[in-house]
Amino acid sequence: MFQQLRTNLKQAVLGQEHVIDHLLIGLLSEGHVLLEDRPGTGKTTLAKSLANTLDAKFSRIQCTADTLPTDLLGMELFNPLTGSFEQRFGPLFANIVLVDEINRTTPRTQSALLEAMGEAQVTIGDTSYTLPQHFLVIATQNPFDGQGTFPLPHAQLDRFLFKLSFAPLDRQVEKALLQGAHLQPSPFQVPLEQLNTWKQEVQAVTIEDAVEDYLLDVCDALRAHRDVEIGPSPRATLALLQAARARAWMHDRTYVTPEDIKQLANPLLAHRLVLTLEATLKMTNGRLVQQILESLTVPTEV
Template sequence: MATIVETHVNLLEKLRDNLEVCIHGKKMEIDLLLTALLAGGHVLIEDVPGTGKTVLIKALAKSIQGQFRRIQCNPDLLPTDVTGVSIYHPKHESFIFRPGPVFSNILLVDEINRATTKTQSSLLEAMEERQITVDGEGYSLPKPFLLLATQNPIDFEGTYSLPEAQLDRFMIKLTLGYPDEKMENKMVASQMTSSPLDEIMPVANIEEIMALQEAARRVHIEERVINYITAITRATRNHPAIYLGASPRATLALVHASQAFAYLSGREYVIPDDVKYLAPYILQHRMIIHNGARLEGTSLSSVMQKIMDQVQTPVR
């Protein structure tokens, strides 16, 4: 009889296989997305158009028997288009709340940087507290709630930069990049007659996903590894090239993501290599580099690498 861990491993393999059907040659990125799913964190995918950002998210949504909603952002989008609105009902002589698309298990926010800052701010409460407030009334969101957003880094016309407070609420930021020649040929062959999305069937339900999340939170993490994580985040605040370092929320995100990544890797304990691998994806988008350092050619990735090299790795 299969153990709970074996059952979860099989389930995660099915989820990974479903995603790899749609996005070829992106195992690392798929694992990062599944890590966020297990850790209950939100994901920002930043890349040029046509690299498969939306396809990857839709593939994950179709793999889970949960509620999926999509918001296509533009400057005309209002906060009530996201959260919902209270409508007066003459017959009952009262206001009735009509929920918006944020009431879902997986919310795809496409081209989030095309929404105005006012509309973007309507997502802050949902992302952090898993609830929204309309007309002074609080409404809890379904569990689990995962916000997956995309944005185009090269199109500046009609876009609004994401504020630091919102970037800090994304657990992971990743890019997909272009496929190599072999994978692009494979992609073309697989989509000659139909889209792989049409063939994807659900392999997990909401209860199973929540069980996976609970199991990931129970993954053991030693005090030395926790100290290693806090040392890394504190180093981002003290580096001379960094104007704004990683927040305490980032520290917690790195802890929970490390637990989730370890469980995804089939382990019930976190190792320092988990932290090393995840740190750039979790911390880098939360950091702001000094203008002077940027003018000198210093990049966030190079600063992050120096920090990882300077902070002592715990050993047995």
């Protein structure tokens, strides 16, 4: 059933197996995903296809400079007929939430997502409300258009499990796109409750002490690096472990390997780093993570 879900997504968005697999890891490990890419690459299609194949409630928030926190959360409205306040919930109350062009809205509105993404709940007025089960935020931003945008603060970036970009399509894949191959996903739907079983199996994936120490070595090396002002947080360490378990499960293993850590470290850790000003002139966050991975001794797999 999981492989059919995976196949459906690959039919809906061609040539993006890497992004799809990481999105599914985010789904299994309850981590949110930031897609940074040009318009028209299939970001919205991917989010909708995931919701449709999962039989999940989908909502979309189109961010602009005048988007308010209440446009995301909802608000209390007075009903003159009953003489009382009634709660009107916003689009965050869904399973799959696409936050389109998240960097076009103000920091005030961006901060409304912090509680939702970190604790799966929101506070409206004096009351906290739990968000639907299997809550997943897929946010997008355009990396090339800086006019009228507000860079995401570090606290917001730290709540995204992955920051991903779509791969350029080769000619053969784009030709298949022109011929409509992406329009033929099979009529298949996974009950949302099935995620409970999958997530329980992911939690049962084990990790040996040597592999766990390797995970910590990667994070500690980044924190101690002279070019890093802010390194991975404890939230990032936990997220890397959970994502590694999900990747192992997707590869039909009951244990985490060093390869799981190596494959996930860059998309999971790079966007959480803050480099010194001098370092930003000579390298990218992703390149620094890769250097750390190349410098560390990988434990021998048992």
